[in-house]
Amino acid sequence: MPHNHDEALKHVKSEMPADELLQDLGDLFKVFGDTTRIKIMYALHEDELCVCAIAELIGMTQSAVSHQLKALKNANLVASRREGKTIYYRLSDEHVKSIIAQGFEHITEN
Amino acid sequence: MPHNHDEALKHVKSEMPADELLQDLGDLFKVFGDTTRIKIMYALHEDELCVCAIAELIGMTQSAVSHQLKALKNANLVASRREGKTIYYRLSDEHVKSIIAQGFEHITEN
DNA sequence: ATTTCATATGAATGATTGTTCATATGTTCA
């Protein structure tokens, strides 16, 4: 007969967050899981930039950048403000920076 | 004529990490960007567990869990040790916990 | 040795996703 893990799981089970929350967490990290979006976030690390500046910096089309900015905005990772024809994007909070910083540490330490 | 962002980009450009590093960073977060793997990491948050215990806990097949554990191991997010037939997995370092914690904060604060 | 249990792995499939292209929206200026 297969072995039993009721004991081992009893505690862990009670500490598991709700499925919906774990799903949201996965969805959040999915947004970080793309080089283009990482580049965009890095570009906004110090200061806001307009869409076409971002596009020029990372060497992608305006359309591609715009699509990705939308994904970042949906995840509340960037915010924007309009100034005439131009729209400036910035990081929306400090979590972005600390998540990236932790990831950076991880890959540079191994 | 389109507007110019040489000034705005001059500083940012010099601060951008190498492309390869940004790629690695995206690849790392890609591993976090899946509910099954998030569940696995959460399950290992406090203590090591064997593969079949994880499978039972999160309600997935042994095969699926094994595949995902491999992805986690490739990214150095989990480590394993063998004890007879059983293989126990654990989180490999503190970055895992802090990255998840930061993500958690982000989604619960908005 | 062979059976049983624990885990790993390869191939296949269905679903998700990033980019491109064409075009739409919104703003300014003449």
Next chain:
DNA sequence: TGAACATATGAACAATCATTCATATGAAAT
């Protein structure tokens, strides 16, 4: 009002990826 610029968006296509199924490896026990 119309032209030019900045950005957004929808559809389509290619590529990536998670799960399943079947099977392989590895270890213990009888």
